[in-house]
Amino acid sequence: MATDTEAAAQQADAFLAGKKKADDTAFMFGRVLAEMGIKVGDTDSWPQLMGRASLSGEPSLFLGTVPLPTVRKLIDALLYAESTRRSERDRGHDV
Numbered sequence: 001m002a003t004d005t006e007a008a009a010q011q012a013d014a015f016l017a018g019k020k021k022a023d024d025t026a027f028m029f030g031r032v033l034a035e036m037g038i039k040v041g042d043t044d045s046w047p048q049l050m051g052r053a054s055l056s057g058e059p060s061l062f063l064g065t066v067p068l069p070t071v072r073k074l075i076d077a078l079l080y081a082e083s084t085r086r087s088e089r090d091r092g093h094d095v
Contacts, residue, residue, distance in 0.1 A: 014057030022051030022059035029061065036077060038070055045070055 026049050030040045039045045048064030066074075 011055060011057075015053050015055055018053030018057035018059040019051060022053050022061060024051070025059065026051040026061055036073065038073065043067075 030049055040049045046066055050062040052060050052062050
């Protein structure tokens with residue numbers, strides 16, 4: 001059985017690993033947003049994006065409050081991507 005110190009160290013390691021994964025994901029998401037012309041840190045675009053982790057190490061992203069024009073831009077991009085995916089899938093079945 002692990003001592004209290006070992007258990008605390010394992011919990012800290014799990015937290016740090018989860019935080020690193022969340023930070024990496026936040027960084028990559030920020031890069032994707034930048035490619036779309038959405039600037040993270042700009043109050044008119046995307047004010048806050050932050051990687052977080054629970055004490056158990058479960059990573060998550062805090063997206064903050066996103067202005068409606070930015071949300072509409074994301075929705076349009078997602079609809080376009082889904083439409084393209086379906087179109088390519090349908091063409092693949094016709095061949």
